[in-house]
Amino acid sequence: MRAAIMGMLGRLRYDHSILFVLAIGIGTLAGYGAIGFRLLINAWGYLAFGASEEQLIAGIIRLPWWHMLLAPVAGGIVVALLLKWFLPDGRPQGVSEVVESVALRDGRMDFRAALANAVSNATALGFGSSVGREGPVVHLAAAIASFFSQRLHLSPAVMRTLVGCGVASGVAASFNAPIAGVIFALEVVVGHYALHAFAPIVVAGVAGTIVSRIHLGNFPAFTVPPLEIASLWEFPAFGLLGVLSAVGAILFMQSIFWATDLRRHISSLPDWAFPPVGGVCVGIVAIWLPEVIGVGYEGTDSALKGSYGFGLLIALFLGKIALTALCTAARFGTGVFSPALFTGAMLGGAFGVVTASMFPDFTSGPGVYAVVGMGAFASSVLGAPMSTILIVFELTGDYEVTMAVMVAAALSSMITHFAYAPSFFLRQLERRGLNLESGKASHLLKSTGTKAVMRTIFSTVPKSASIFEVRRHLVAQGGGKLMVVDENGALAGIISFADLPEEAFDPDLNHLVRAAEIMRANPAVIYASDTLESGLRMLERTGEHDLPVLSDTSSRLVIGILNHEDVLKAYNRALLDSQGKD
Incomplete structure (x- = not known):
């Protein structure tokens, strides 16, 4: 059965x-x-x-x-x-x-x-x-x-x-x-x-x-009051908030990595002692700024309703960044989604207070800016602008506010992507030696050595080989490149049919012309320790169809041939695989 x-x-x-x-x-x-x-x-x-x-x-x-x-x-x-x-x-x-x-x-x-x-x-x-x-x-x-x-x-x-x-x-x-x-x-x-x-x-x-x-129950994560954009002239301000959100998001992410690096340099404490140290940090901050502990949805709700003043908003913005960095570094939990929403709402709310004080007749309330800041900040940290824009839309149901979030999130994500990293998660993986910014296929090129794809069947001749032997080897292998090696077996040059002069086909010269005289000396090569990305880059830069793979820079022994088509096939397989196509 x-x-x-x-x-x-x-x-x-x-x-x-x-x-x-x-x-x-x-x-x-x-x-x-x-x-x-x-x-x-x-x-x-x-x-x-x-x-x-x-x-x-x-x-x-x-x-x-x-x-x-x-x-x-x-x-x-x-x-x-x-x-x-x-x-x-x-x-x-x-x-x-x-x-x-x-x-x-x-x-x-x-x-x-x-x-x-x-x-x-x-x-x-x-x-x-x-x-x-x-x-x-x-x-x-x-x-x-x-x-x-x-x-x-x-x-x-x-x-x-x-x-x-x-x-x-x-x-x-x-x-x-x-x-x-x-x-x-x-x-x-x-x-x-x-x-x-x-x-x-x-x-x-x-x-x-x-x-x-x-x-x-059918309740959203946040209770957002009815919001309204006072004037279309506010959109430049929303764009500026997007720029500030990018700066804040970079500070937020880098603070976590700074704190993590600091923990690694503290060798006097065992790993198990760090979560309680994180608890001490939480307890101290809770006495003075209880809003920043935990997930922070209560504080985010209050910011979206415009309940906080400028000074408290800035204090909560900085306090949340610091405490999230300390807790994450201490391994007292993980997760940046909620802290990013909280921090972005505080930054946006503070920006809204300043804007309202400068242009009272043309500015929406701080709650609108808190929503926009929340979306822009989170999109930069998560590397997911579409998701955060849609979260805001599903929370507010307001097209105009969503348009403002789109402007701010687009600018924020673009700045963060090019100035720092595509997302917090990819930066985390990069710090562990995994570069997945361009996906699995790109990671394969960056992490796989040339030995995994190279061809191990090739022909070599000594420098003293006659032109007759050179022709015979090229015909036997169906063209391609013939490796010319010195007395120590190190690569001295390469020969292909295109390298042969017209006289090379004169039978009278079969045993007079030597490989050393017609070889292409100092050819482009790739080493066994190089990655497929380096190999592909060398192939494309030189225009060669294949390259000799050498053991190392000192002995320069030929161990294989890296073929352009083989590298592209490996990349294409990984690309299709990453898209779910077997």
Whole structure:
């Protein structure tokens, strides 16, 4: 019976109808995963502060200072134990690990580690860590999809699509924003919009949203009051806010990496001690700026309603950047989605206060600028302008405000992309030695050595070889290049039919002309230690069809031939594979 079922699944594994059924199932499970993650955060929140995630600020300000200080430290200890015992490399995981998994491992993820990661991050958030909940939800949802895909022995292309389904459902359930969830999965994780992936991911996003609305109600992540743009003359101001958001986003991302580098240089503390240190930072900041701890949705809501003054907005902007950097570096949770929304709302609100004071008759309220800043800032950090624009539209339902976000997000994303990095996640991977900015195919060129693609069948002749021997070898190998080596076996030059002079075909000169006299000396070469990217660049620069591959710069022994067509075939295979085409 089991064999019959597996056989049926094998026959249907490439059928689009079964893919839709799987997408619904994965979307539903990922939606419940997102709900379970939120419930776990609330459970820890009640234990630590006597308040849920949504009412954290109201609950924490009633507590004595020592409670605010010690509760996050206790949470840091629990997180440290979880990281030490259950996570392979001792660090929390998020969106960047999902991007890496899809690009390099066809979506294969360790489900047990993902569960431990979800518990660890929910614990950190429940105890006030200033990180985001969406990154861990994305990781958990992707792991759920990966788990079932591996159990069903699905093809790599289908597995990657289903991981995208999980991501779409997780984001949609978190924000009650199905369109944004779908576009985020395609834009950030899957990396393309091909129809065979787009359709099931849409279905999964809708399934996750339905699950969320059944259990949590049809409420958006933020309560945005009715907004109105006072004048079309404000659009230059929105563009300027986009520029400032790019600068702020770069500061936000770089602060995290500065703090991470600082932690690596502190050798006096063991790894398990850093989450409690992060808890100390959270506790100290909570005493003075409780708005910045936790996910921060309460503070974001207040900024969108224009409830904060300029001084507090700036303090919250800087405080959130600093605390998120410290918590992330201390491995006291991970996730930058919520902090980016919070920080962008504070920056936009502060900009709106200044603009309103300068041009009171032509400026909308600070709430409009907070929404625009939130979208522009988050689009730069996430590298997902389409997703953040759609999140704003699904929150506000206002075309004019969405147009303002489009202007600011476009400028912000463009500046951040060219001046710093395409996204926080890709910069994280780049710091680990993985350059996935241009996708899996480009990474293959950057990470694969020439030895993986080179041809190992070639012919060599000594410098003293006669023209007769040279002709015989060229004819035997069907043209191409003949390697001329010296007495030590090092490459001295190359000969092709095009290099042979007219006299080379004179039988009277068969044993008079030597290879050393007609070879092309000092040819372009590539080394075994070079990457395919270097090889392809050399091939295109020289116009050669193939290049000798040498062992190293000292011995210069010929070990193979790098063919232009072979490199392009390898790149094309990776390109098709990354787009889900087997």
